[in-house]
Amino acid sequence: MAAKPKQITIVGAGLAGGLLATLLAQRGWSVDVFERRGDPRMHGYAGGRSINLALAERGLHALRQAGADAEVLKRAVMMRGRFVHPLHGTPSLQRYGRDDSEVIWSIDRGELNISLLDAAESLGARLHFDRRLDHVDFDARIATFKGDAADHAHPFNTLIGADGAGSSLRGQMAPHVALNERSEWLDHGYKELEIPPASDGGFRIEANALHIWPRGHYMCIALPNDERTFTVTLFMPHDGDYPSFTQVQTGEDAQALFERDFADALPLIPELREDFEANPTGILGTLYLDRWHLDNRALLIGDAAHAMVPFHGQGMNCAFEDCAALADMLDAYDDLTEAFAAFEALRKPDAEAIQQMALENYIEMRDKVDDAQFLLQHELELALQARHPDRFIPHYSMVSFMRIRYSLVLQRSEIQRHILENATHGLDSLDGVDWAAADAAVIEQLEPL
Numbered sequence: 001m002a003a004k005p006k007q008i009t010i011v012g013a014g015l016a017g018g019l020l021a022t023l024l025a026q027r028g029w030s031v032d033v034f035e036r037r038g039d040p041r042m043h044g045y046a047g048g049r050s051i052n053l054a055l056a057e058r059g060l061h062a063l064r065q066a067g068a069d070a071e072v073l074k075r076a077v078m079m080r081g082r083f084v085h086p087l088h089g090t091p092s093l094q095r096y097g098r099d100d101s102e103v104i105w106s107i108d109r110g111e112l113n114i115s116l117l118d119a120a121e122s123l124g125a126r127l128h129f130d131r132r133l134d135h136v137d138f139d140a141r142i143a144t145f146k147g148d149a150a151d152h153a154h155p156f157n158t159l160i161g162a163d164g165a166g167s168s169l170r171g172q173m174a175p176h177v178a179l180n181e182r183s184e185w186l187d188h189g190y191k192e193l194e195i196p197p198a199s200d201g202g203f204r205i206e207a208n209a210l211h212i213w214p215r216g217h218y219m220c221i222a223l224p225n226d227e228r229t230f231t232v233t234l235f236m237p238h239d240g241d242y243p244s245f246t247q248v249q250t251g252e253d254a255q256a257l258f259e260r261d262f263a264d265a266l267p268l269i270p271e272l273r274e275d276f277e278a279n280p281t282g283i284l285g286t287l288y289l290d291r292w293h294l295d296n297r298a299l300l301i302g303d304a305a306h307a308m309v310p311f312h313g314q315g316m317n318c319a320f321e322d323c324a325a326l327a328d329m330l331d332a333y334d335d336l337t338e339a340f341a342a343f344e345a346l347r348k349p350d351a352e353a354i355q356q357m358a359l360e361n362y363i364e365m366r367d368k369v370d371d372a373q374f375l376l377q378h379e380l381e382l383a384l385q386a387r388h389p390d391r392f393i394p395h396y397s398m399v400s401f402m403r404i405r406y407s408l409v410l411q412r413s414e415i416q417r418h419i420l421e422n423a424t425h426g427l428d429s430l431d432g433v434d435w436a437a438a439d440a441a442v443i444e445q446l447e448p449l
């Protein structure tokens, strides 16, 4: 039997495209990557503003497999927990894990992307910038890219769509396969703002945390950057009761909102009015598809397959986990159709689980993190973890510090939530907990992991 042609064409040199190119080049594949934008190593990263992302264990593990973890962690800022800023009262840190081995990392998107492109190229992947996928002839297996001037026709063996939430490849696949694409838009949007360094060049607030200003139906968050700044994101509804983007339009309006609701953040953001007016209002949604592949000719991964709302900080982590899973499938199967079908069967339930958990975490972040009942349940989570470390693992830890399937996290978290609610019902401290009943519920309902 002829050896399979290990030739692959990736559309999009973003986060998933860069990592997948590296993982496949490592395995001896001949890899071409086409990217709409220019080479970020030449022109600076598109956008200019420094945008950071939270990297957790799932993403970090995939970076380790690509040998790209050390380079990325060099410039990462450790985030030990949520630093919650209530409207009234003292801000405080709620740790994410048990100790500093259980943390997440704030990393710069542009630098991460460049590290991945360098890694891919050094392993022999061919990167083609300023090449936007325009059209695919799936019968002739020719993809056409628009460049600076001319069109570029590229014959391909198979196409991987790592071209993000607005995927062009998805659009080209649609007439050939029943994708049944649905987008559920959130009625909330976001605006990015910046906290500059302090006058002594240091961080203006606690560096090693993800800051949250929960305000019920809306919130601000801030993630640290290694250049001592923070990227602040205000999330709130597009329309409806104050505050919403239709009512808060000008820098002046934003100033008034911050004076009322984010008084401790206001002095940290000297260019609030300018940032608010200059930066676009982002939109948020979840993308669902019935199918991710077209036989052996095309497969969607990352945001192109399953874009999600940002509230668990897992979009990139999930996209990176996709890349590692796909590389494994391509090792395991000689036939591309089988590999793509197996990838889709494995990953679709997991993508749908994290999409749901991401939506649920918005309510937790904006409304629960300063709620007494929630804090009591969190205390019980930690106590039950100490009593049953192999069975009861807090929800956040299963998502961020473990690599068990997201679909299993969803199932176990639902069981755990019921145990927590039952055990704390009517209590305002852990003193009254019926430990025998709680232990029995854990042992009966949660298999050891």
Ligand code: FAD
Pocket (backbone or CB within 6 Å): 011, 012, 013, 014, 015, 016, 017, 034, 035, 036, 037, 051, 052, 053, 054, 055, 131, 132, 133, 134, 162, 163, 164, 165, 166, 167, 168, 169, 301, 302, 303, 304, 310, 312, 313, 314, 315, 316, 317, 318, 319
């Ligand atoms: P992308 O990284 O978007 O890459 C797509 C690439 O394809 C881009 O380079 C694009 O230019 C290119 N492209 C598009 N169309 C074409 C075309 N027609 N032809 C050629 N190339 C094309 N996730 C986390 O895990 N943690 C976080 O903290 C986090 N924070 C975020 C903050 C912000 C502000 C945003 C917007 C997202 C955040 N995410 C986070 C989500 C994360 O960015 C995405 O899930 C992740 O980037 C998905 O990777 P991707 O490769 O699928 O898509």
Ligand code: 8R5
Pocket (backbone or CB within 6 Å): 052, 053, 054, 082, 190, 210, 221, 223, 233, 282, 310, 311, 312, 313, 314, 361, 365
């Ligand atoms: N994405 C994040 C978390 C969970 C934090 C927690 C939440 C901004 C557009 Cl909203 C958000 C998280 O539960 O305590 N980890 O990482 C990243 C988040 O938002 C990112 C920065 C974002 C898209 C704007």
